[in-house]
Amino acid sequence: MSSPAPARPRPVHQAADLLAAYLPGSFYYSSARGSLLADGVYAPVHAAPGRRARAAAEVLDAALVAGVTEPVVAGAIGFRPDAPSSLVVPALVRKAGPPKASGPVAPLGGSWTVSPRPAPEVYTTAVAKALDEIRDGDLRKIVLARCLDVTGGDPVAVPRLLARLVHADPAAHAFAVDVSAPGDPAPRTLIGASPELLVSRRGRVVTANPLAGSRPRVADDVENARRVDDLLASEKDRAEHAHVAAQVAEVLGRFCVDLDVPAEPEVIGTPTMWHLSTKISGRLADVTDAGSSALGLAEALHPTPAVCGVPTGLARDTIAALEPEDRGYYAGLVGWTDQDGDGEWVVTIRCAEVRDRTVRLFAGAGVVAGSDPAAELAETGAKFGTMLRALGLEGVE
Template identity: 50%
Template sequence: MILAPDLATAEDLLAGYPGPASFFFASPRGAFRTDGAYLTVPPSLRPDAHADLPGRVAAALGLARAAGHESPIAVGAIPFAPTADAALVIPERVRRAAPLAGPDAAPPDDPRPPAPPYGPADRGAYRVEEVPGPGEYAEAVRRAVARIEDGELRKVVLSRALRVVARGGHEIGPLVAALAGRDPRAYTFAADLGGGRTLLGASPELLVTRTGGKVVANPLAGSAPRSADPEEDRRRAEALLASAKDRHEHALVVDAVADALRPLCTALDVPAEPELIRTAAMWHLSTVVEGVAAPGVTSLALATALHPTPAVCGTPVEAARTAIAELEPYDRGFYTGMVGWEDADGDGEWVVTIRCGVAEGDRLDLYAGAGIVGASDPAAEVAETGAKFRTMLTALGLETADAR
């Protein structure tokens, strides 16, 4: 592997992005960009493609190290569906930079969008299509609540999409830079999916990291839109923390994360109460779960055991998957999957693929979802998904008040 000298900023890494098989990832640990595919992780021969993914990645990393790579890593994205193959490669070249924000930096305090650093001055250069529209999405929420009341489900996450068509196409590097600049504490990413498609976004949610023996997961569930008025913003945060509906939704996710991690860890600490965290667009309920990995358990083994959490799918998992397939009018693809990296020692960092989109030619498909429980209100869930679109729409320089 060719390691370039450390660069000053993540913006340096994004200059000229993308190149062949490029991947960009920025987290509180640092930022890096990879280029070229020395080796592609082969597809699975099993119908449940995620089941043997940790082994396939470990084998590919071992092969690369044996062939002379000094510090091989596997990078890329893993889709939502367990039957779909991942887009993971071992790159030829890695360049690194310092984190976008220091470990003690405060999250964004002002939810009002700044002057957009990306996007044409002529907003008529964009055409936005909703899939489904707000009314259809609200009806899907009502149908999901009926299933929950019938006992079929405890929670399901339903999403909707926006297709943003840009005259002349989208510039990936500047758009990713705009995402990174808007919320430097988010996990900003861009991954080549092949076929001219790029997955990009700025996720607030860490699925799991493994560093040596230390394991950290940070499930988020229960959300409220930010307000530009400081007093209203404070009230929304307090209401979220006190909300029985949102705390129930959050507890379902934390319990599932803990249950998935316990067999793979020798110790696990699960806080009894959630905390509030904020992004530029949203308040979230957050719990940081910490543990110690059992010998031989890699970051990807942890990630695939966790995926999908009730934060992006629901519970029970198979019933939620069935409801998603019936109520959402599209294949999620890589949305609500995971994106990240793993090295040859099994350390790695994987985040939940939300606040994201897939760019292809002149199209950029954006996604946002909301957790539906028995107390969910369809109008409120429409508003929540609209607020979650703001991460991407603000970076595009589009109006964000109604996500249109």
């Protein structure tokens, strides 16, 4: 009887090579956990909200039987329940360690025109209306967003834009996802570098890192220290953050036997912002159910008050009434889950959609009692900074 053929060694990839190999149409994701590049489509995952994790588990099982090596489900889900989703089990997946700081990446170059959507005064009027709703009704928090359309003379070099995002902050959750829909005149790519971990799962261990309450980061260390202290002392920002942390803890508590929720937030920084942060961790009671996979947990958590509001349904309806532009994938979720249920999903912020020559940037700010419309406008302007810096347009709001 012949002996079984020896197992083929798994190829070893470098994070820099995966980033260099990215082309529009691929799925790219990197964070401090590692890098992932996926190509081709074994099968799409189509299911109603709340059913996607179970549908994904079925497709992953089929992919494994069909010979797909270490299959994952990867992609993005939009903000609203009726928003589009772009989830697939790719035909080929390559993994590597986390990206490392490298030399500078050449700027995109060229000239750009910038158009706010809506106009700044329309946004501040919407914030004022939201404050009226909070004062007079049941709404306690709402996140209002706006856009910038940045248009160049030539098609946007998406791989270079992605490389600049990763280089600027290798620890961020960087992503590029094809979100083209039938009838689109040109391919669309959702791209960004999110600071906010919605949920990560490794075996029984679950981690979430909700963020809410922000200050812009500047070049002066003394001023940054003052802003961090101010953020920690701000009753308004701490109240806004508490809404988010409490809801994330409540949802994860349904799945976990142990849950660690710090009593006080801390401050974390990105190259452009400071955020109040609470790192929540727990141990799953059941790892066998698809609902407790990384994707299942992400579906249960979405949308958090960090991108929607409190109460969720009223905030979402008010957003639809006050925001003139459809969010699409902004404030949704992006990430991946493997056949064991492990994976990582982040909130789709500090992001943009690229289509041909146009980059549509998104940014939002949390509105609670005591918010100031001009300050919320300034906060969204600061949050545009991640993508504007990658485009070589720092200082534009």
